[in-house]
Amino acid sequence: MTFVVALGLGILFAGGTYLMLRRDAIRVVLGSLIISQTANIYLIAMGGKEGGVPILSHHGETHSAVTDPVPQALVLTAIVIGFATTAFLLSLTYRFYEENQEVDLDSLRGELS
Amino acid sequence: MIIYPLLIPLVTAILSIILREKSLIRDYVSIGGSLAYLIAVGVFASQVLSKGATSYQAGGWVAPFGITLVADPLSILMLLITSVVALSANIYSWGYISDRGKESGYYGFLHFMITGISGAFITGDLFNLFVMFELVLMSSYALVAFSGSKESLFISMKYVVLNLIGSSLMLVAIGGLYSVTGTLNMADMAQVLSQGSVNTAPVLGLSALLFCVFAIKSGLVPFHFWAPPVYSNSPPPASALMAGISKKVGIYAVIRLYITVFSQARLPQTAFIFSGRQVSVAIGSLAGLMAALTILVGGIGALNRESLDKLLSYSSIGQIGFIYAGITVAMVTGSQAALLAALVYVVSHAVAKPALFMISGVIESAADTSKIEELGGLSENSSVLSASFFISAFSLVGIPPLLGFFAKFLVFKSVLLSMPWLASILVVGAVTTLLYVSRTWLQVFFGEPVSFDTGSVSRTELFPVIFLTVVIVVLGVQFEPVYQIVESASNAAFDTEGYIQTVLGDTR
Numbered sequence: 001m002t003f004v005v006a007l008g009l010g011i012l013f014a015g016g017t018y019l020m021l022r023r024d025a026i027r028v029v030l031g032s033l034i035i036s037q038t039a040n041i042y043l044i045a046m047g048g049k050e051g052g053v054p055i056l057s058h059h060g061e062t063h064s065a066v067t068d069p070v071p072q073a074l075v076l077t078a079i080v081i082g083f084a085t086t087a088f089l090l091s092l093t094y095r096f097y098e099e100n101q102e103v104d105l106d107s108l109r110g111e112l113s
Numbered sequence: 114m115i116i117y118p119l120l121i122p123l124v125t126a127i128l129s130i131i132l133r134e135k136s137l138i139r140d141y142v143s144i145g146g147s148l149a150y151l152i153a154v155g156v157f158a159s160q161v162l163s164k165g166a167t168s169y170q171a172g173g174w175v176a177p178f179g180i181t182l183v184a185d186p187l188s189i190l191m192l193l194i195t196s197v198v199a200l201s202a203n204i205y206s207w208g209y210i211s212d213r214g215k216e217s218g219y220y221g222f223l224h225f226m227i228t229g230i231s232g233a234f235i236t237g238d239l240f241n242l243f244v245m246f247e248l249v250l251m252s253s254y255a256l257v258a259f260s261g262s263k264e265s266l267f268i269s270m271k272y273v274v275l276n277l278i279g280s281s282l283m284l285v286a287i288g289g290l291y292s293v294t295g296t297l298n299m300a301d302m303a304q305v306l307s308q309g310s311v312n313t314a315p316v317l318g319l320s321a322l323l324f325c326v327f328a329i330k331s332g333l334v335p336f337h338f339w340a341p342p343v344y345s346n347s348p349p350p351a352s353a354l355m356a357g358i359s360k361k362v363g364i365y366a367v368i369r370l371y372i373t374v375f376s377q378a379r380l381p382q383t384a385f386i387f388s389g390r391q392v393s394v395a396i397g398s399l400a401g402l403m404a405a406l407t408i409l410v411g412g413i414g415a416l417n418r419e420s421l422d423k424l425l426s427y428s429s430i431g432q433i434g435f436i437y438a439g440i441t442v443a444m445v446t447g448s449q450a451a452l453l454a455a456l457v458y459v460v461s462h463a464v465a466k467p468a469l470f471m472i473s474g475v476i477e478s479a480a481d482t483s484k485i486e487e488l489g490g491l492s493e494n495s496s497v498l499s500a501s502f503f504i505s506a507f508s509l510v511g512i513p514p515l516l517g518f519f520a521k522f523l524v525f526k527s528v529l530l531s532m533p534w535l536a537s538i539l540v541v542g543a544v545t546t547l548l549y550v551s552r553t554w555l556q557v558f559f560g561e562p563v564s565f566d567t568g569s570v571s572r573t574e575l576f577p578v579i580f581l582t583v584v585i586v587v588l589g590v591q592f593e594p595v596y597q598i599v600e601s602a603s604n605a606a607f608d609t610e611g612y613i614q615t616v617l618g619d620t621r
Contacts, residue, residue, distance in 0.1 A: 085247075
């Protein structure tokens with residue numbers, strides 16, 4: 001199981017990095033989205049042992065193992081932050097498109113800076 | 114009391130967004146917020162410095178489980194310089210922003226940034242540090258794109274993407290550290306690591322990853338490339354705040370985490386040359402190399418810049434290298450004097466660089482250009498401006514009795530004693546600083562006078578410049594109290610036991 005999760009995370013990170021290196025601004029945004037979501041999955045995976053739903057399962061009769069709630073709380077915060085950043089990045093891309101009528105980053109590099 | 118440095122800028126930010134249509138009230142609210150912040154930090158600082166470090170458990174949750182806010186002399190020192198620079202950036206914005214008629218939201222971002230910076234300085238929780246970093250970054254994204262030009266949109270986009278990668282790496286490092294040590298509370302983590310019950314090999318890798326994130330934030334080579342375009346495209350008060358203070362957030366995090374926390378972890382015997390040494394020693398060796406490269410890249414890069422704000426951005430890269438040189442020695446040898454020197458440098462740079470960025474902003478708006486070649490003879494147009502430039506620029510060089518002299522002198526002394534090779538790089542850095550500062554001084558303020566519209570320089574733009582310049586001189590002449598605060602700050606950074614006691618208290 002650990003191996004599968006690690007492999008999946010590796011593939012996702014690689015895919016995100018590949019997209020980020022494209023010329024198209026939209027793909028760069030998608031790549032950054034994938035990378036930040038992969039970090040979230042990694043964070044969940046760091047929770048360690050499998051078990052019941054935290055807090056809720058105390059009401060039942062079983063007091064068996066519960067998963068660690070902390071990484072889940074962290075991921076919630078990280079998702080919100082990632083969402084805000086992605087929204088900002090998308091609106092920035094839209095403004096960028098309005099100014100230039102294209103989203104090709106390479107064609108602009110010579111023009112600017 | 115500890116909550117006020119967070120609460121005041123947060124409330125001010127929200128108020129200035131609600132009141133964004135009413136220009137006069139919004140300006141007063143913003144300035145009032147910065148003043149209240151300065152006063153609150155001042156009162157709080159005198160409390161902590163006389164009575165010792167304090168902590169606050171948010172929501173009443175006991176220490177390692179809830180979010181802890183801690184203020185020891187190190188946090189206090191950082192808060193003090195933040196409050197001074199924030200107030201002057203705010204006063205500068207007053208004239209600058211309403212002149213350009215694009216006021217909506219600007220003050221909100223400025224104060225959210227200050228909230229994030231203060232939060233990062235007083236948090237005792239690793240994940241909370243991440244959240245505060247994001248708060249600083251989100252506001253700076255918007256400030257970089259503020260002018261709305263093609264170029265600033267492009268630069269802001271690159272900046273966002275770079276920092277998204279940085280944030281994801283930080284999450285990965287934090288998640289890994291949680292999984293290894295089982296805690297996110299920095300004091301608790303220091304305690305767990307000092308007990309030696311966890312495997313420290315992953316801690317080395319994860320802390321190296323975390324160091325890369327802090328290197329991105331503070332612009333260490335090879336992660337420095339974002340800084341020059343970002344600083345030269347943001348509004349001058351925003352770049353003053355970013356170059357002066359938000360770079361120091363990364364530096365503070367390095368000091369807090371590597372000197373207070375990770376110095377407690379000893380590496381296993383399998384760690385080759387670092388076997389049995391502390392994690393901070395291994396990271397410190399890497400940091401030394403990066404600091405040396407940073408000094409060279411920043412110094413040489415600044416030599417031949419065509420515009421004033423680009424030159425200042427490169428110069429601020431180089432100066433960060435000097436600070437890291439001191440921190441490196443502190444990390445590798447555990448020398449308290451080296452950290453003290455680095456912190457004096459932090460104070461001196463945090464005051465001088467914002468002043469220079471604001472002067473460059475004034476020159477750009479009055480002379481309509483920031484190209485060094487096209488400027489000249491400004492000493493005849495504005496004696497106040499040239500005096501301020503002279504004092505803050507030569508404080509960077511390190512001319513006594515200015516504050517920069519003590520900073521350079523102390524860093525040199527501590528580095529020379531333990532890392533002579535790094536000291537030779539520092540000499541090169543100091544010479545390049547002298548070269549680019551005197552080149553700019555001669556080119557911009559002497560020679561053929563250019564058209565300079567003195568009337569367009571408002572008093573609210575000159576006041577913060579004069580204020581920061583006076584601070585540089587006063588702190589240089591009255592160096593004794595600065596030294597005392599910095600000394601207690603560097604003592605606090607090394608006093609892991611005291612930090613744990615402050616946070617965990619009797620619950621251990």
